[in-house]
Amino acid sequence: MARKEVAVAPWETLEAFVRERLRRSRLPGLSLAVVRGEEVAYARGFGFRDLERKLPATPTTRYGIGSVTKSFTALALMQLVEEGKLSLEDPVERFLPLRVRPFGEPVRVEHLLAHTSGIPALAYAEAEIRYDQGTGGRPLALAAVADFVAWLNGAEGWAEARPGERWFYLNEGYVLLGGIIQELSGLSYGEYLRERVLKPLGMEATGFLGEEAPELATPYLVPPEGRPRPGRAAPMAVGSDGALVSTALDLALYLRMWLRRGAPLVGEEAYRELLRPRVPVPGEPLWPGPLGPAQYALGLMVQPFFGRTLVGHGGSVLVYTAHLAFLPEEGLGVAVLANGSGYPLAQIAQAALALLLGEPLEALPFYRLEALGERIFGLYATYGDTLRVTLRPQAGGVELRVEDREAPQSVLLAWEALGEGEVRLRALLGDRALPVAVRLSDPPVLLYERYKLRRVGGLA
Template sequence: MPRKSLVSSFLLLGLTFAAASEGAERHQGPLPTQRHKQVDALFAPWSGKGTPGCAVGISRDGALDYARGYGMSNLEYDVPITPQSVFHTGSITKQFTAFAIGLLAQEGKLSLGDDMRKYLPEMPDFGKTITLAHLMHHTNGLREQGQLLNLAGWRGDDLYTEADILWALTRQRSLNFAPGSEIVYGNAAYTLLGVIVRRVSGKSLRAFADERIFKPLGMADTHFHDDHTELVPRRASAYTPRDGGGWRISVPNIDHYGSTNLFTTIVDLLKWEQNLLDGRVGGPELIALMQTSGRLNDGTATLYGGGLHLEAHRGLRMVSHDGMDGGYRTDAILFPDQRLAIVALCNNGTIDPSGLTRKVAEVYLGEFLKNVMPPAVKVPEAELSELVGTYWSPLTDAVVQLEFKDGALRQVGVPTAFVPIGNGAFRPGESMHVWRFSKPAANAPRELSIKDAWPTTRDFIRVTEPMPTDSALAALTGKYRSDEVDMTYTVRVADGRLAIRWPRRDEVMLDAVGGDRFVCSLGTVTFTRAASGGVDGLTISHRRMRRLRAERLAVAEAPRSEAGPR
């Protein structure tokens, strides 16, 4: 595309070229062979024949600069990863679903301001309108689809279908929050957007995207995967570590898409990244929409557009998205002002591709990246120890636990140490997230606020309730019924701890944190009490699913059906 036309497109998008960006355009950096050796060094730990790894692609000004595979695509047959290996990309998928919705909006077939129930009448009326924009920007309040199916009895290796997800979502009676009041990233909204594409266009999302996106861009190795039994030439398998050493296959078993399940290669994905610059398909207005932040009801920008994170990285504008599903780990980042795109598609569940793509960016743009990390300050160990404890969020029912270990404040179960940055604030490692502790008022618990990549700050208070006695634990046992997931749960005491189980799932142990509140692999389990003081139910909460309720059953009451559709 001629430079004049490209600049015109940027102006249409309202982009401004900073002086540093202009310098980056002229700057060539290290010689190509030097750059490529530095990239190779970053991925060297996964370049052997005994490990799954990554395919990495880099483009500059629309031209392929480097593409290489590291490690093995299939450990059973000794097949190496190449630039032509096809990967399941996880949530990188979302931007393509959003783009399909945008194409339909351009044609006047729908509007982002439409109520989702216009196209999904089977969804419950929650009393507040959820628009397509709410779905696109994660401001909808819907509960997370995978957690709902987990609590309904689906196992990790079960087949998950679109019908299963619709079954779970249409049973819900409440939301995590009022639409537009917060942003919480989730998958249910994008599965629903995929359904809407089919109902509005008359074609499946796969067929629509093939015709309107992939074929026009020459993405011949890309498709929405809608049949888990379909053969895909050059598909990379995925792996996670096996206890005791070695690897285990970890491939998602799903027949739904929209939120995930895009299959592609690094070469194809770089073609898409170029389209985010020049708008060859969709035009500048749709590209602008994709890169326009959603907003909360109070006007706060969410920094999430059409399936794209719109964050700055060390002073440079960046458009990105990562993905994680089974053992697949993926990341695609674009620096629009420098016209640099970096893609890493990995089949090794231990790899952090987001960290690696940003290190590749340092190789190419190092001298233009600013050091924006807040510097560390000294805090006496005694002051750090005072912050140890369990903190609970009244809004979300989430719990975080902090400990002092190896000379640093840490979140229990997370190896990253908290770095003090002054005024009661900490950052987790090299992250820009901020955990800030307030000085407690007299006779009041200490408070904690967490500001991560999302604009909604999460507030916590330290738990001061006593730990439950053996008799208190026994009083919580029994059966609990949730019609929202059509499941009955059994709570019992096992070896001095509470445990919860339900059909087809392994029993989950609950760890007390004070009063009627417990933490486990499900998130937070809180037992609720009637006005009389007796236990009348429990709720299960996670970052993406708040307070799913189960009512306590009377001893003589027989449970109803305990399985949804399979």
Template sequence: MTDAAALDTARATIRGLMARHRVPGVTVAVTDAERLLFAEGFGYADLAHRRPATTDTGYLWFSMSKIATATAAVRLAEQGRLDLDAPVSELVPEFVARAGDPPRLRQLLDHTAGAANPLPVRWVLPADAPDADVDAFARRVLARHGRARRPAGGPARYSNLGYLVLAEAVARVTGEPFTEHVERALLAPASMTATGYTPRSDAEDATGYVRLPRPLTPALRAALPAGIVGDRHGEQVALRPFRVAGPGYGGLIGTAPDAARLLRLHLADGTIDGSRVLSPETARAMRTITTPGRPFDLGLGWFRRPADRDAHPAFVEHWGTGGGFWNAMRLYPGLGLGVVVMANTTRAYDHHVLMTALTAAFAG
């Protein structure tokens, strides 16, 4: 049952955070294992046209995409098509190990494969870039950074490159492009119809913003590929629509209610709307934090900060942050709730306070 007063408090909390951190637009969604409980947009998806943020607004997911990648990979493992304990090199020989035991595919999932984590600032292409260009860019990144930085099996060290390698392994074992496999094997069964790897043409996607002093605008233009930085709107600099070059680690674009459907699948131990995508054992294993690390402790995709180990109620989460967008989605298994927040701002805000306020409205 919804606590109306607590929900009003949550709305006030969201608006207060937006004002304090100067966030143009936010969309939130709350789900349990059976249905969407709440979704609402706040502020603006686009400042130039005063287009409001709504539940239909699409945001770049950035690293929240890793949960989709991980889900697709463990689903293939359940089907006997992908051996998570096999060496990475059997499928992706471009990933060169350091001395010691060879990295295993499972270690890409929990960030213990020793992969480097180069800053992906320029790993973007214009929104109209064809899939072939995105794939070619990802291959160049792998060729440049494919040598492991540390021996496999040590503490978890978060790596975008590791999930780029994992996506390549999925593509090679299935014989189909990674994006097509995820869309067919996960997004379609989960009815995530407003989410994919290419910008939508219906003008519902949010414009990403960077809050930046005017004298630093030339530096932003120099840091990003040509054509990405757009016009200034007060203290906010708009980013023109772009694609992330590396769909496995950060390429999804979609809505908060669709992200809540992915949360619902995991809350329901692998099922959604009567369709089973994962076994209960696999879904639970993904959210079981087994590997300490920095800056996160890891499960098979899901993580939490070491500072949150004793949080009550307990949760696991994944963030999705990059140029123009700052998102997070969180599972509270003990409460049977999932919360997602998506915002078109580059700077961090206190998503924990926001999520705590939302769960208070639905945890009773």
């Protein structure tokens, strides 16, 4: 597809988009870089890297990048494959004492890279991260690769599919991959990455959680209501699943490598293997649009985007989030990092790439959904104001709350369809699936159960 020429760089539109999302989500700070070919076309920070001291976020602010680390781990493994030290088809038990054989079949290196081991997530990272932040979870005493091998060896009965059949995101599998890198290279995972990946790319500002570093963003927990509060930038055992810390400008250097088809770190064949889709990722778009179903490759996701191929990966350690995305055909890439959770950074990356392609933001399904929310969220009242109901965003859907000081009732609605002049949703009430509709009139009208309500105000 021929590239649309954009007469003016869309930075003003992008900046307005980002600022509004920060305002809505109350994310403290965010840094962003856009790469076009070999050049950093745009880079800047938004908000604060430290709320208390009012220090601004910049393109050189450091953040934890969570599972974006997985693409680095996959890249490192492919370097070792190119050197003949292993094959993607090798059983993991060749390198580590892994005894798990889902339905009698060995788990291979490729299965861990593509999250197709057949073992559902054991949630070690979720437990450890929440325990470290004081929000839940529990300590698991998994301090080394051998601990993770033992942890997985106890989970044979947890397997749900044969290796290679189905996608189950498995952080623990990427910890084992870090162990394989250590076993074959004689270096720790961190040493290997510094020598073989970070140093050749000039990524001098990239390190690991728990290390002292200048301009490190204060990590924040962002509750649904109230002010963000500082969290902890806690280190992670091994770290090959999500422990890297980086900046927007350093990730721009990393993106340039991907846009050069892996050079100078891996050759053409390895690059193609890394980006070759292996397995569908569960979840379908709500409505037809430019973003097609996603598939997982090796440490990266791949999906259609305005007729191109969108490659990327997100990451979260709760108090830091990140997203990396690029369009190989167009030579365009985006890195987004934030010091909190609250707004999907993948959507900011998609907005930036759409604007660079000359496509309207309104074509993006999530943008349409947000615009729709602006129209329908708010306070509704029946005839005579005898009953009041609030619609607000909640958990990727919509919360319908019957207002009552003593006994408010709350129902979660799922988006179902956007019709002509009407939004259709669905509520689950016990054993009933109840259709709900919002007529996009002025003002909007809500039809819920036996009630008709008109919007009388916005959200507080």
